Amino acid sequence: MARLPGGLPVWRGRRLLGGGPAAVPSPPLPAVDASHHAGLHSVVLDAVKFADVAAPHSVHLGxxxxxxxxxxxxVVGVPLVxxxxxxxxxxxxxxxxxxxxSRHPDLVRGLLEARRRHPASEKAAIRHARLLEAxxxxxxxxxxxxxxxxxxAAGGGLSAVEDAGRALLKAAAIGAAFAAFAAAPLASGTMSAFSTGSLPTTGPIQAEDLHDGWRLRLSRWGAPSTDLDRAALAVRHPGLAAEIRTSADGPLVALDPGAVHLDELGPxxxxxxxxxxLPNSGEAWVRLADLPVESYLPDVERRARQYVEAVNEVLGRVPDDRDELAGTLLRRPVDVERARRGLPRDPDAEGEAPPPWMGAALLAVVVEYALLRKGWRREHPLLPRRLVxxxxxxVLDLNELVRSDPGALRTHLG
Structure with missing residues (x-):
């Protein structure tokens, strides 16, 4: 009886795997070859040599x-490139x-792909849980x-172990950060109403410049915060576990100056x-860069009101003026944040100094809302607190004030 490495009978692996591999979506994704994105094509050929496998039938940007x-x-994701x-x-x-x-490389690859995917249905989840266990x-x-x-592929030797672990760690961090970015309401097109005639008043939209927005976000403001489970990632990579757990801190998600050059990607x-x-399929395509203030103002207002109401709860009354509102956010950010989340005060934490940026970060949310109501707008809808x-x-960068001059934020409330 034919068996795979690990002792699994081939027939059982095929049965548990179920359906065949996923096809490239239609319309086809941008092709990568000697004439298109030649730099990436060259990297793929090098990777094929190191992997000692047959070259893929085709390569695409994803x-x-x-x-x-x-x-x-x-399929190589553009955010990774x-x-x-x-x-x-x-x-x-x-x-x-x-x-x-293995005599059955297609099956082994299918099993690895099945572990990577997240089954959508409960029935599929049960089947894949059995598959992963077996x-x-x-x-x-x-x-x-x-x-x-x-x-x-990283060059061999002790330093290559660290380099390989760092590469896989960065890839995982980019994957988590981009997923969080694309799932945010503004980027994912889940807004339900706009007050401008140039955009749909109901239903989902599709943002055709999603990836341009991601690149701008990284260059101007950095990646959205995400929790990367290094322990789980280390389990997935037993040969690099120690390096993944102990890799030096630093920017894992950024535009790399040594990235492979891609040809111009047209509309x-x-x-x-x-x-x-994007999770929605529709014909209402828009550009994120063209969205009006009304597309993000409700979310900014919601968060600002939460902090104002939390200040009221912390003080036990409405602040006397905007200066007291700003001072409470700056001096007591931990109490305000706990009140916003509906948590009781923590006597054990009283007296501990909060992170130096925390109060200013809360105040910046309120300041952004105040300025938007006065006619300001974001430089780009995906760049919170960078206003025109x-x-x-x-251009006023409230995030820079959070870092360099928190007190200056007060002046913009008045």
Whole structure:
């Protein structure tokens, strides 16, 4: 009886795996070859050599921040290309392409892909839970092989172990941050109403410049905060576990200056990439950069009111004036945040100094709302607290004030 590495019978693996691999979405994703995105094509060829596997049937750019191989088709997410250096991307792709020796490579890859996916239905979840339990020895061996290939692709040697671990850690961080960014209401097109005739008044929209917004967000304001479970990631990469857990802190999610150059992505390609990511399918395409203040004002107002009401609760009354409101946010941010979340006061935490930026960060939310009501607007809808004056066009970066001059925020409430 034919068995896979790890002892799993082939027939059982195929039965548990169920359906075949996913196809490239239609319309097809942008192709990568010697004539299109040649730099990325060269990195893929290098990764194939390190992985010692047959070259993919085709290579495409994808909208998600993942690198995946389905049915001989390699899809490389644009956020990963922007966020990893060329060397790190080669490590990631070599890891993705590599497989342990097997007479059934398609099945082994399908099992690895099944573990990566998140089943949508309860029935599928049960089936895949059984699959993962039954194939754990195989998957552990496969990941050991893939980690070793990643180290080789990083140059071999002790330093390469750290480099490979860093590359996979960065890729995971980019994936988590981009997923959080794309799921935010403004980016995901889940707003339900606008007060301008140029946009739909009801129903979902599709943001064709989603990835341009992501790149702008990273260059101007940084990535959204996410919790990256390093322990879980280390389990997934047993050959690099120690390096992933102890990798030096630093910017994991940013535009990498050593990233592979991509050819210009036109409107059609950007729309195709966005369509792969966004949860809604519709024909109401808009540009995020063109959204009016009304598209984000309700969310800013909601958060600002939460902090004002939390200050009322902390003081036990309405503040005497805006200066007292600002002072409470700056001096007692922990109490305000606990009140906003509906948590009781913590006597054990009283007297502890909060992070120096915390009070200013809360005040900046209230200041942004006050300025938006006075006719200011965001420089870009996806850049919170970076505002443009209504008359002069001058840019005010409230985030910079949070870091450098928190007291100056008070003046903008008046």
């Amino acid at each position: 909208g998600h921040a993942t690198a995946r191989t389905d049915g001989g088709v390699l 922007w966020g990893l250096s060329a060397d790190q991307l080669r490590v990631l792709l070599a890891h993705e392409l590599a497989l342990p020796p 194939t754990e020895p195989l998957l552990a061996e496969a990941e050991q092989v893939r980690d070793a290939i990643a180290i080789t 059609a390609a950007m729309r195709t990439l966005a369509a792969e990511v 004056a209504p008359d002069s066009g001058a």
